[in-house]
Amino acid sequence: MTTLLQQIANGLVLGATIGLIALGYTMVYGIIQLINFAHGEVFMVGAFGGLAVYRWVLPESVRGDWYISLPAMLVGGVVVAVVIAVLMERFAYRPLRNAPRLAPLITALGVSVALQEAIRLWFPNADAAQPFPRVFIDAQVRLGDVSIPASGLLLIVVSVILAVLLQTYISRSRMGRAMRATSQDRDTARLMGVNPDRVIVLTFVLGATLAGIAGVLYGSFITNVDNSIGFQNGIFAFTAAVLGGIGSLRGAVIGAFIIGLIKSLGGQYMPGGTQYDYVWIFVVLILVLVFRPQGLFGEAERVRA
Numbered sequence: 001m002t003t004l005l006q007q008i009a010n011g012l013v014l015g016a017t018i019g020l021i022a023l024g025y026t027m028v029y030g031i032i033q034l035i036n037f038a039h040g041e042v043f044m045v046g047a048f049g050g051l052a053v054y055r056w057v058l059p060e061s062v063r064g065d066w067y068i069s070l071p072a073m074l075v076g077g078v079v080v081a082v083v084i085a086v087l088m089e090r091f092a093y094r095p096l097r098n099a100p101r102l103a104p105l106i107t108a109l110g111v112s113v114a115l116q117e118a119i120r121l122w123f124p125n126a127d128a129a130q131p132f133p134r135v136f137i138d139a140q141v142r143l144g145d146v147s148i149p150a151s152g153l154l155l156i157v158v159s160v161i162l163a164v165l166l167q168t169y170i171s172r173s174r175m176g177r178a179m180r181a182t183s184q185d186r187d188t189a190r191l192m193g194v195n196p197d198r199v200i201v202l203t204f205v206l207g208a209t210l211a212g213i214a215g216v217l218y219g220s221f222i223t224n225v226d227n228s229i230g231f232q233n234g235i236f237a238f239t240a241a242v243l244g245g246i247g248s249l250r251g252a253v254i255g256a257f258i259i260g261l262i263k264s265l266g267g268q269y270m271p272g273g274t275q276y277d278y279v280w281i282f283v284v285l286i287l288v289l290v291f292r293p294q295g296l297f298g299e300a301e302r303v304r305a
Helices: 002-032 039-056 066-096 102-122 150-172 174-184 186-191 196-222 229-244 249-269 273-291
Strands: 140-143 146-149
Touching (some): 002 039, 002 146, 002 150, 002 196, 002 229, 039 066, 039 102, 039 196, 066 102, 102 229, 140 150, 150 249, 186 196, 196 229
Antiparallel strands (some): 140 146
């Protein structure tokens, strides 16, 4: 039983990371129907942005004070992630907004590779594992027989809080209503006084903010990063968004925790162990999509006349 509970705890930590990334995927798709495969790399550059602040900005005298170093790294990671996302939207995606869907999809893949190579060239030895400081409290939190690193527990708590805040913002704020209107019908929203370009940029900013926070907290949890972490976690996040129902914020978060649990429990209990944990994730995804193509919480696509 202790092993089961420990694996569930591990799965929740992974699911929290995936959830913060998946929210960006599902928001962008919901607004402009673009599968932004480069969003995983936004998560990756956020992690390296936080690491750069720690190495080159923070004085050594305050690096050991987590209440100073962690907020500074989060700000650095978010700023880098947001700048990259805004530039990506402006120069890579906006010119292709009215192009066939295949064009922005291929562009997203190209941007993903370009960001990986840019970090490899800019950050020394980024293609190898870089030590990432565990800036948060270096302790184990025990819940009965289950032990969770304090940094992992922080990741879960922050993920849930940010998901709730984002859902509240989208549901109740004026800009949130504008985002929902743009998602439903961009041209009609423009006639009602909504600026679609501003809404789309804000969508990228919000998604990048969450990805940047996730990158720094994830790096602090696993204590090393490289320029490939965005691809792996991006695949998980995209799968979570599809599983939960792409376009649904609640579905993205729940799908992320499901995937985290499947990977953790499948690697422990299913045949093949950790060598086949990816297989069980996609087996579950295929089964869900066979019986519910729109995902667990997605709406069936309406046929337009």
